Amino acid sequence: MATSKVSETFVVPIGPQHPALKEPGHFEFTVDGEIVTNAYVRLGYAHRGIEKGAEGRNYIQSLYLTERICGICSHIHATAFALTVEKLAGVEAPPRAQAIRVLVAELERIHSHFLWLGVAAHESGFDTLFMYSWRDRETVMDILESLTGNRVNYSANVLGGVKFNVDNEQADAIRKGLEFLEKRAHHYLDVVINEAMFLQRTRGIGTMTRNQAEVMGAVGPTARASNVPRDVRVEAPYAAYKEYPINMVLDTRGDVEARFVVRIKELFECCRIIRQILDTLPPGELTTRVPRKLPEGEAVMRVEAPRGELFYFIRGNGSDKPDRLKVRTPSINNFTTVIKTAVGHQLADIPMILSGIDPCFSCNDRMVHIQNIHKHDENWMTWEELRRYGIEYYRRIRK
Amino acid sequence: MKLGTMLRDVTGSLFRRPVTEKYPFERREAPQHLRSLVKWTPEGCVGCSLCETDCPAQAIDFIILDRQAKRYVFTYHADRCTFCAQCVISCRQHCVRLECDQWELAALDKSPFELHYGDPADVEKALAGKTK
């Protein structure tokens, strides 16, 4: 634990408990004075075993389990799961249900981007923007509560459709709320582009060229801010995105300011789509019948979460419980970009770079299965060795 | 490049009331479609117990005392419930619905969270059967 005073380089640990992180994750930055020379990340603090949990529950129960992988993108996880199950079962939800799914997904995107704006402003010390954007976020949460009955974890989806309908009164309330949100979003765009002291913290920080973004596999607004035209809603439209197409929002600069600009401009796109859906909601029923026992086979679905491309894989084995559920969330792709772009920046820029990718640590903790260990490495343990280690450890500390 | 772009927000707030809701002195009404506690009515129930199978939180214990005579007891653990309303969808006879006005559900002990729906005599019998 001794720091070497001679060369003045030492390791600053960020996390797992740190005021900069809203969720646990561990970063180690080797610092020389204030300049970062090396970075290292370790995740896995929010692993809850959801993929294993899904194997013991039937498809209907697993839907609600996947909703709780993340708090801010809960609806899109549930939508992805429902779409994958419907693909496996070979049914398609009715058009009104798909449109309502997209409506709630875009409202959730608005919520997520307002939340992120506040958090990123807080990381840079701009507490006023934090307080105001979170005040405006309450409007969209109230809209979602009046639609679905809950402010977070909306439970809007069922396998085969949605649970609730949208009537004219609710549509008017949504339109009124959207007017307010759009006005505020224009104001925040003005602040983010013009505020001199804020620009000193965001312009030219964490720049990632298009080539770097493509090689590291960045997804979502992080990649789009580096001019990588990758958006699942445009490339592989799902649910109702064929009827309500999205315009991709790109920016060429690739620094933290560009990520701010991309996300706020996406807010305008969301408002436009929601208005379009409310004006032209297709009539029809809300659900279609999905059998309880799904056939054997595999199904794969990609959706666009507020943070990037979300990928679901389900393997069915003919029973009413999934054989294997695999989730690949967008944040895990974007962490590599933090490690690579942090080197050379100052310690004070690290929270901005980290919050620029919109990290969602709860989403991305998955288990990786390593088969066929040919060489015994002391960093790896088998299940039996782990059990023995745990028993010895507690015996030792109890003495 | 400007300085102080949030000046109008900030000076405006000085002359307006804070936006904070001073709970518990000011309480907002529950929204129209709030998802609150589960309620079960025995009319129409056929005893398929799909509500129990499909509940993701295992908050429902559906006890069948007599299938021929349609005597059922619906035990609901409100502290496990996630208010997802899947039971409402799963029940094809529309026996289950969610309340929409009560959102202050906190209590100091567990007793308000164990709710038993059904004929009182049946409920007694079911509880007696459990404790044996």
Next chain:
Amino acid sequence: MNITMTIILTILGLILFTAALFLLGLAYEWVNRKLLALLQNRVGPRWFQPLADIIKLLAKEEIVPKGVDSRLFIGLPIFALAGGLTAALYVPIAGIAPAFSFPGDLIVTIYLLSLLTMCMGLAGANTMDRFSLVGATRTLTQLFSYEAPFMLAMLGPAIVAKSWQISVVADYAASRWFILTQPIGFLVALIGLMGKLELPPFDAPEAHTEIVAGALTEYSGRGLALFRLGKDVELVIGLTLVAAFYLGGVANPLWFLVKTLALLLVLAGLQSLFARLRIDQTVGLWWRFGTLLVLVQLLVTFLLQRFIL
């Protein structure tokens, strides 16, 4: 007998003065936090919150971490608070004439306030914690950058009043408001005060989203309470200095309250409008704009004094 009575009365007076200063400092901290909250459209703390914080901190266990010089660890907060309180003896707090006054006490006051900041920097350098080390570096870097412009800005009125004694300058300032005749100096003094008190946007030394709590990360309990009291006392003294020099002196308690609270309102407004600056940007800002502006101001004042007045 007379000498012992005098000694006892002096000590009693000092204790009462200290207590009153603590309460005044806590009240000013509350006003600052409440104003900041109202500007951000939220409710803010109740009036006894800072007092409750100090009482709670005094009641908590003080943990002395490993690898630290424990005498320094426990002694530095006491030194810091003592420095701040001693500086208050020369400043016209609450509009009452200072307890002690001698030519040159402007330098001594500013030095004692810097003693407070230096003790905080040393407290951070004392520990083995990475966050405290980075915070200590930043505190001392910031001390070196704003100290010169702030000092020179305080010197502007002193040059016109032809004295380095605070009470003389304050009395002289009662007849003319230096904010009108030396506006640039006032601006630098105000921003310098924000740097001295480590208020946003100059709170890089205690940037809690980057380095937890900066130099004071390892402190808890009594040590933290003493540091916080020191900061509150510094707030009152700084406001009194700037108000006494630039806003026409503090003749009586009512004027003191009005002027210092008006200044606090402006400070709270400036705090809420800007994002935090990185430490290198702070240093750059101060050594380029701050020093340049105040030197221009001093030159103008000096020339006007010499050749016109």
